[in-house]
Amino acid sequence: MASKADRQKTTGRTRHSDHESFLRYRGFLWLKIAFAASFLAILIYGFNHVEPRPNGGSAYGYIMGTIGAGLILWLTMLGARKRTITPGRWSLKAWTSAHVYLGLALIVIATLHTGFQFGWNVHTLAYALMMFVIISGIFGITAYSLVPQELSANRGETTQVQMLDNLRMLDRQIHDAAQPLNHDEAEMVQYSLNDDPFAGGLIARLSGHYPKCGTKKALDLIRSAPGRESGYGNDALDQVETLLERKRSSLSRIRKHLRLKALLEVWLYIHVPLTFALISALFVHIFAVFFYW
Known part of the structure; x- marks a missing residue:
């Protein structure tokens, strides 16, 4: 022994x-x-x-x-x-x-x-x-x-599945937070909710560049909406903007994850x-x- x-x-x-x-x-x-x-x-x-x-x-x-x-x-x-x-x-x-x-x-x-x-x-x-x-x-x-x-x-500490689950949860929160908005404001939010965040194929995945990102477009439209620059009070729109910013950050993280995984696989x-x-x-x-x- x-x-x-x-x-x-x-x-x-x-x-x-x-x-x-x-x-x-x-x-x-x-x-x-x-x-x-x-x-x-x-x-x-x-x-x-x-x-x-x-x-x-x-x-x-x-x-x-x-x-x-x-x-x-x-x-x-x-x-x-x-x-x-x-x-x-x-x-x-x-x-x-x-x-x-x-x-x-x-x-x-x-x-x-x-x-x-x-x-x-x-x-x-x-x-x-x-x-x-x-x-x-x-x-x-x-x-x-x-x-x-x-x-x-x-x-x-999160997995890819958990990151995607978090993204779906944000979509539900954005949908609920957008209920009090008027028609024009709700239309802006729909660009994010109706968007396929990973569209663009292999080139987009490898580059990490998504020029037609609906969430970015929704954020830009809300921030440039009439009266937003003056900081007028609209609690519902403020909450939606905050959630959209969180979604964009989450998307950036997931897209980077997918880009890195693609780099590991595409050369094969x-x-x-x-x-x-x-x-x-x-x-x-x-x-x-x-x-x-």
Whole structure:
């Protein structure tokens, strides 16, 4: 049976591992491996005196191409790996860390494989698709590193469901508070009550900009209504204005929440299709190389 000290030591390691990000996994282990592999590839390329300019058709090019193709196929397995939960050396955190840093090393390996020879052909297409996949992946890494903290800070102690419930409650309060208003004033309030606060599609969600916001329009109309600038007493309209301001603040918070969530998700709609296109181009590239060899 393990001693108390051993249990505390093990628990400490587990706790440290749980809070360690995939980018820092085991002291940037995979960053060091990726850097060493890239440096070695550059070193061999630079000191290659047998072939003045190694390219995809040289011995060095075939080796780099084989390594690069193997890496690409292995990197695409992360999606399947996410469906399996295992601890230890090949935990999901370790796999993701390797995915990120070896994916970046692929820039060096694939570029040296080309011998810096590009053209309007399937070989350059495969290289270009690979670069687009990597760039979209970098965006994803940045999003997953920064956005969750901002999401948590914006949401506070409430959930998305609770924020939407609060919005519906405000609508009911605005509706009740608007009952004493005259016809023209009630029409102004209807811009907020009849509005779809999240209309505008993906562009609006990603930008957080809703130029046709009914709540903003209702507030502007009420504040510019005749006599409002002089501050005449209208308790019902004052209460409606206060509730509309609270609704606009709540909407701003929810829209920011949805924008941050969209940033976490939208890159996958680019990254995944590009990855499939890359695999297709890669197989065509390999077939073309060996067919015309």
